[in-house]
Amino acid sequence: MPNNRMNKTIAGYHLLMILSAVDFRVSSREDMVIRNYLAEEFPFHVSLDKQMEVISHLRPDEWERHFRKAMDDFYDDATPAERKKLIQFALQLAKADDVITRNENYYLDLLFEQWEDMGNARG
Template sequence: MAKNNKDVSGYQLLSMLSQGDGDFAPQEGNVIVNYIRKNFPIGGNLENALEEISSLKNEDYMLFFEKKAIDFYEESTENERVDFLKFAMKLINADEKVVKEENTMISKLFDWWGL
């Protein structure tokens, strides 16, 4: 697993959160698009980032999620982590339902980052 910068790691974390309930709602896509616009103003190729996620085995999913959370943490300030968590909260609430898996993932981010 290669280390990513905080913006790519954040994109991967949001992408994984969007899959937490097994359904990717258009509203969740809008939150991710807003994150991309904010963090990749001149664009960027995120295909490799998505490929990493899509090639994961189920048993490696949460380990990868934790690794990306660590990558993000190591390159971000506390304010950037708080800002990211606002995106993450918007994402999991975008479809107006928060399932156990999404709640677990977002709670882990708060715990890992000491927020």
């Protein structure tokens, strides 16, 4: 992935898409959580074809690095309330198929721990 910075909403989309992919299956309920996120963040139609292309070209061994970059980009632009809201979407997404896999749990932990550490470091 190129080194350009993602805005908050796009970074959130990338976070949710990777989280939905880490168990190698996407349920219709997971897809609905992502659609709800997009409806709240993009009240008007926006093409995400370019973003989907970036995400779909990531190999599984690149997911964590990309996820961490998206976490940093989202954190930098978001308020504490917006971060909390995205975490709620991430939890809904992980629970959508009634099973939180080890990989999903790992990525959720990354999100919680990284943002908590960043918040503590910044004051």
